[in-house]
Amino acid sequence: MSNYNNEDDKLKMMTFKRVIHMSVERIGTLALIHIPIIYKYENAIEVQWMLSNGYTTLLHYKLDRDDTLRMGSVLDESSDNRIIELRQLIQDIFKTKDIALSVKLFNRFKTEFLQVDNCIDLACFSGSLDVVKLLVSLSTSNNSNPITRDALENAFYSGSLELVQYLDKFIDIFQVYRGTTSNTNVNQRILKSYHTFALEQSTIEPTKFINNFIIPVLFLNTEPSHIIQGYPLLAIPNNNSYNWSIENMHKELKNNESYFLKVCQALPWIFQQQDNINILDTQVRTIMKEIDCNNRHIYQPIYNMIFGYESLLQNNHSLETIGLVHNQLIKSVVRLGVVSRLVFMYLLGGGQSISKLEQIASFIHQHITLDQLKLLLQLDPSIATSFRITKPECFEEDVFLYLLEIGILTEEVVIGQWKTSISIGDLPSIRFGILAMTLIQAGGHPSYHQSYQHSNLTDLCRSNNHYNNQLVLYLVESKKCCVLYALGAAIRAANYRLFDQIAALSSENEQNTQYPMTSGVDKALQSIIGVNDFDRFGVFINHINDNLYSTAVSPKFCLRYGRTWFLGKIIFKYQSLPLH
Known part of the structure; x- marks a missing residue:
């Protein structure tokens, strides 16, 4: 081992040894996590190992001391695996955004860096204009390491607008390729629309950035886990679990206002509109x-969308691409709750990209609010007679009622969709109480599935979902669900408002003699006794077909929870019954 120059070196060495020792003690063996066992300072020579384990300070220290280091474990320079390993390692180096470290490693391993054909593209991950310029100067001198479209994408990943502008300005003097095989990687592919990805253009194409800088900005991407740096990662869960509302949308947008401003600054370079920026800005703001520009979490995303759409129109892009963005713009405006006559007129005038009926469908089927729907009808009254909803989807209750009132949605369509069958799987579509009432009034008799008895019923009874609660009421009203089980599920979900509504739908003395006792009934009894609610306890046991059962188990639960007052009430009310 090299001699230490001073006490500081000795301290660093002791610290390094202690970290390794603690790791071995804690894990038992480092082999469990596929990390080479290293006990001595001089054994730490793999750059990848130090990066993977967060020892960047140690790597700096070794580079400064000119200690022995190795780039990659595959030593055969002619091996394809060697290039693959180096490519991944160099990408990891630049992604640290530690510019000093990147420069030190490049100076030490210049041959290895330039051996990787897409080295400049990977360097753009660093966000450092100086690093990229250095590699460009070395590469262009011998016509190696061409810049691909990935360079601009990676610059956007880094969040460096300075680097984006540099690449945009000088891209024509470089040898630009369609891209490397890394384009097949999902993290790269998500940056482009599928249409653009399939075209394999040979030049930088602004429409490829639509999905990355416009649509995901408004939380309209179905895979938010693969988004550029700066986008609020996983700010919105997947569509199946996210409780969507305009209020929730505004809250999430407001938490990330700075990102939309950053995207706005990049728009001229994304859409090649540097010379027209002032004209376009005036058009969009008009x-x-x-829209109140002080509410930037609403204003800025819509501005970005319209700016991109106008840019595509002026550059005469394909109708397919323009139609895609127009549809997403409508979707964004509706989902952000925007009620603006000028914006709606602008969107309704986009007939060159999609048909009028397609425009109307885009508006109505995107969680439209009642105010937005009425504004749409004011601007184009013919919608009430020319447009019909053929398949009911997700609407707010007031919107659903209004659509029925004006005839865009008919009761025949609603009843025809669900009058004979209804199941848990239909819940994504059945999210409004008015549907349940419509079916009840029309005499619909959906089939009953036994799966409604226990856990699924409890889920439907949760107090945070009004529409699922309405479905439970509908099942009880249409006598397709056991009242006892519905009451028990409401108790277990602690939704006593729903409990009272279910009880009001059934006869006080109605008993469900055809249904057996289950563990669900036991748990409901425990819960209602646990909260000391004697009145609802009485309602619940009136629906149990075996009074001996309920009065036998109830005292046991009272004693378990220390409810002596409750036990006394049971004895007093049911004194004629043989208590066990």
Whole structure:
């Protein structure tokens, strides 16, 4: 081992040994996590190992001391595996955004860096204009390491607008390739629309960034886990679990206002509009003048969308691409709760990209609010007679009622969709109480599935979902669900408002003699006794077909929870019954 120059070196060495020792003690063996066992300072020579385990300070220290280091474990320079390993390692180096470390490693392993054909593309992950310029100067001198479209994408990943502008300005003098095989990686592919990805263009194409900088900004991407740096990662869960509402949307947008401003700054370079920025800005702001620009979490995303859409129109892009963005713009405006006459007129005028009926469908089927729907009908009254909903989808209750009232949605369509069958699987579509009432009034008799008895019923009874609660009431009203089980599920979900509604739908003395006792009934009894609610306890046991059963188990639960007052009430009310 090299001699230490001073006490500081000795301290660093002792610290390093202690960290390794603690790791071995804690894990038992480092082999369990596929890390080479290293006990001595001089054994730590793998750059990848130090990066993977967070020893960047140690790596700096070794580089400064000119200690022995190794880039990659595959030593055969002619091996394909060697290039693959180096490519991943160099990407990891630049992704640290530690510019000093990147420069030190490049100076030490210049041959290895330039051996990787997409080295410049990977360097753009660093966000450092100086690092990229250095590699460009070395590469262009011998016509190696061409820049691909990945360079611009990676610069956007880094969040460096300075680097984006540099690449945009000088891209024409470089040899630009369609891309490397890394484009098949899902993290790369998500940056582009599928249409653009399939075209394999040979030049930088602004529409490829639509999905990355426009649509995901408004939380409209179905895979938010693969988004550029700066986007609020997983700010919105997947569509199946996220409780969507305009209020929730605004809250999430407001938490990330700075990102939309950053995207706005990049728009001229994304859409090649540097020379027209002032003209476009004036046009977009005129369209949006009814929207309060102080609410930037609403204003800025819509501005970004319209700017991108106008850029595509002026550059005469394909109708397919323009139609895609127009549809997403409508979706964004509706989901953000925007009620602006100028914006709606602008969107309704986009007939060159999609048909009128497609425009109307885009508006109505995107969680439209009642105010938005009425504004749409004011601007184009013919919608009430020319457009019909053929398959009911997700609407707020007031919107659903209004659609029925004006005839865009008919009771025949609603009843025809669900009058004979209804199941748990239909819940994504059945999210409004009015549907349940419509079916009840129309005499619909959906089939009953036994799976409604226990856990699924409890889920439907949760107090945070009004529409699922309405479905439970509908099942009880149509006598397709056991009242006892519905009451028990409401108790277990602690939704006593729903309990009272279910009880009001059934006869006080109605008993469900055809249904056996289950553990669900026991748990409901425990819960109602646990909260000391004697009145609802009485309602619940009136629906149990075996009074001996309920009065036998209830005292046991009273004693378990120390409810002596409750036990006394049971004895007093049911004194004629043989208590066990």
